[in-house]
Amino acid sequence: MTRTVFCRKYQTELEAMDRAPFPGPKGQDLLDTVSKKAWQEWQDHQTRLINEKHLNLMDPTTRKYLQQEMEKFFSGEDFDQAEGYVPEAQ
Numbered sequence: 001m002t003r004t005v006f007c008r009k010y011q012t013e014l015e016a017m018d019r020a021p022f023p024g025p026k027g028q029d030l031l032d033t034v035s036k037k038a039w040q041e042w043q044d045h046q047t048r049l050i051n052e053k054h055l056n057l058m059d060p061t062t063r064k065y066l067q068q069e070m071e072k073f074f075s076g077e078d079f080d081q082a083e084g085y086v087p088e089a090q
Helices: 024-033 036-052 060-075
Strands: 004-007 012-015
Touching (some): 012 036, 036 060
Antiparallel strands (some): 004 012
């Protein structure tokens, strides 16, 4: 049986991630409150931000920026978008 969580992004019970995305308390919090669907959407969005904004992941300010955007993304706040991104037609 698949484990579920009450996803803080979608405010409903959805399939949970298989494992914590980070070590420590932050990873455990994400595992307990973010669905697999929401995490995958964040991963896709984060990749667009990195690519379109030419972010350097070795820069601590970039990592802090991505962490802040991730919190906004999961909390339903307005989050930064990749300016050059055009979604594919459905």
